Amino acid sequence: MTMVKLGLIGAGVIGRRHLSAIERSTADVQLVGIADATPAAASLAAEAGVPFYADAAHMLAELALDGVVVATPTEHHVQPTLQALDAGVHVLVEKPITPSVEQAEAIIDAAKLNDRHVLVGHHRRYYQQLGKARELVQDGSLGTLLSVSGQWNMRKHDSYFEPAWRHKWEAGPVLTNLIHDMDALRFICGDVEAISAETSHACRGFEKEDVAALILRFTSGALGTFILSDQATSPWSWEYATGETSFFPKTGQNAVRFMGTEAALEFPNLVLWHHNGEQADWNHALHQRSIPMALADAFKAQIDHFCDVIRGEATPLISAGDATDSLRATLAVLQAAKSGQRVLV
Ligand SMILES: NC(=O)c1ccc[n+]([C@@H]2O[C@H](COP(=O)([O-])OP(=O)(O)OC[C@H]3O[C@@H](n4cnc5c(N)ncnc54)[C@H](O)[C@@H]3O)[C@@H](O)[C@H]2O)c1
DSSP states (O other): OOSEEEEEEOOSHHHHHHHHHHHHOOSSEEEEEEEOSSGGGHHHHHHHTSOEESSHHHHHHHSOOSEEEEOSOGGGSHHHHHHHHHTTOEEEEOSSSOSSHHHHHHHHHHHHHHTOOEEEOOGGGGSHHHHHHHHHHHTTTTSSEEEEEEEEEOBOOGGGGOSGGGGSGGGSHIIIIIHHHHHHHHHHHOOEEEEEEEEEOTTTOSSSOSEEEEEEEETTSOEEEEEEESBOOOSOSHHHHHTOSTTSOOOOOOOEEEEESSEEEEETTTEEEEOTTSOOSTTSOOEEEEOOOOOOOHHHHHHHHHHHHHTTSOOOSSBHHHHHHHHHHHHHHHHHHHHSSOEEO
């Protein structure tokens, strides 16, 4: 295959970010069409110099595509993803893969049946900070991992909630934002075994939650807590910590802490707290060591990787199956909050 030909389905906030990543990509890749349910997106296609389609099926029928990026609202991921797979086209679908495990499993089955790959848009996997944290936790640098404490608290702007789909539970901070952290926690600490949780709708009164608090038990035996809100003013979130986009001005404040018997790790700007070979107890001084790492252009890296997957030179860094495990753990938060019961993942 020479040039990889991609189509974009859903040209909203994140669709535009994929568009710009395709432009920055160093892979031999070209955007060849845009499909969006809103006619207003036609102007974006005109700017990009590619044909515009009012629906994905029409684009898939007309263009010879190697892959599509599905960036529609979460509740509309499954249909265009299945249409693309059935048309023999590889898919990069935004996170969460779908709002339900059943829909995600339909995607896994269709990918197998059509022998196509599905890469899921958990773009944080492309940051080396995640890989280093996983290495430090898993190679015993912290001793035995005992616990994790994390936060994601940001106040979204009012106009964010203008589209009706952002009032629904699928657009709440658990499924929209926590899923990133859940995926990162699974990647770093291993699978989640059980979850207890509470949610609150105190601010906006929408179907979606405004705040959630959860307790996690990992299969390793480590415990965790996590607090999140899309209505709370705070400097603590992945986006603020890293400054990954200029939309969220950087605070540099770490949002997650991993605690082991021998050391602790702040994340994502890695800082290791340890006893420097002295006796490791509360009467001895703790020393900190920063592990500085440049921040990757994750969306570009994701498109480059998608092209490698399409060419058969790589397997998805985060497959539909892996993303479904992150989805399962994330949905368990809503289930636990609703039922008041601890949920086994
Ligand atoms: N990776 C990330 O960091 C990240 C960030 C934001 C959003 N997302 C995910 O991206 C997805 C989209 O979010 P957004 O904020 O860009 O939404 P958005 O509302 O800004 O954009 C969605 C676009 O899809 C179009 N659309 C809706 N239904 C369609 C259909 N059936 N076929 C074609 N087009 C359709 C809409 O007209 C709109 O232009 C969500 O799943 C969200 O969770 C991921």
